Amino acid sequence: MANRNTAGFGLIAAGTMGSTPATSGQGKYKIDAGYNADIFQGQPVKMASGYITDGTASDTTATIGVFNGIFYNAATTLKPTWANWYNQPISPANSEDVTAFVLDNPFQLYIGAADAAVAMAEHGKAFGMSTLAQTPGEENSGQSRAVLDYANRHNNTHQWRLLRSAEDPENGDTASAYASYVVVQNLNQVINGSGVTW
Numbered sequence: 001m002a003n004r005n006t007a008g009f010g011l012i013a014a015g016t017m018g019s020t021p022a023t024s025g026q027g028k029y030k031i032d033a034g035y036n037a038d039i040f041q042g043q044p045v046k047m048a049s050g051y052i053t054d055g056t057a058s059d060t061t062a063t064i065g066v067f068n069g070i071f072y073n074a075a076t077t078l079k080p081t082w083a084n085w086y087n088q089p090i091s092p093a094n095s096e097d098v099t100a101f102v103l104d105n106p107f108q109l110y111i112g113a114a115d116a117a118v119a120m121a122e123h124g125k126a127f128g129m130s131t132l133a134q135t136p137g138e139e140n141s142g143q144s145r146a147v148l149d150y151a152n153r154h155n156n157t158h159q160w161r162l163l164r165s166a167e168d169p170e171n172g173d174t175a176s177a178y179a180s181y182v183v184v185q186n187l188n189q190v191i192n193g194s195g196v197t198w
Helices: none
Strands: 012-016 027-031 044-048 051-054 065-073 080-083 098-103 108-113 126-130 147-154 160-165 180-185
Touching: 044 065, 065 108, 108 147, 108 160, 147 160
Parallel strands: 027 051
Antiparallel strands: 012 108, 027 098, 044 051, 065 080, 065 098, 108 180, 126 147, 126 160, 160 180
């Protein structure tokens, strides 16, 4: 049976490690005005030189969390503006930076789709996120199209630890591509701290 999903959808918050209360809390960070890469909702992000940037360029990049939208004052209308994705480049009014909302609990669990069948023996390994094989995101909804990258998995050095099947009835065929899985950050930028440019 094939899965209903035919593309990735980034990462969607779904509980926390240890079944502790899941507030889906998010922190406020900054995106440098004029940053020149799109960031879609559900996409992993990292911090570089104090600003939030795309975190999918390398499977071994430590991430700060998952992107969940932006707020800024529009340069043309001067009106407060919210969007669930960063459509680059955005240069707000008065030389301000863009406020980014990031799901930054390092123990937050997420549901993501894998781009290939994942054998049981691969559960527990660390996967990267990829947007290279498909459109990075959906510009109408702002949702990421990133997937767990089966070809780029490792015992330890990649971003997202695959814990188990998400038990999603419409996307539960683990012998096919785009099944849903539960993952947690494996390389948290704040906790690991090594090799990070703040």
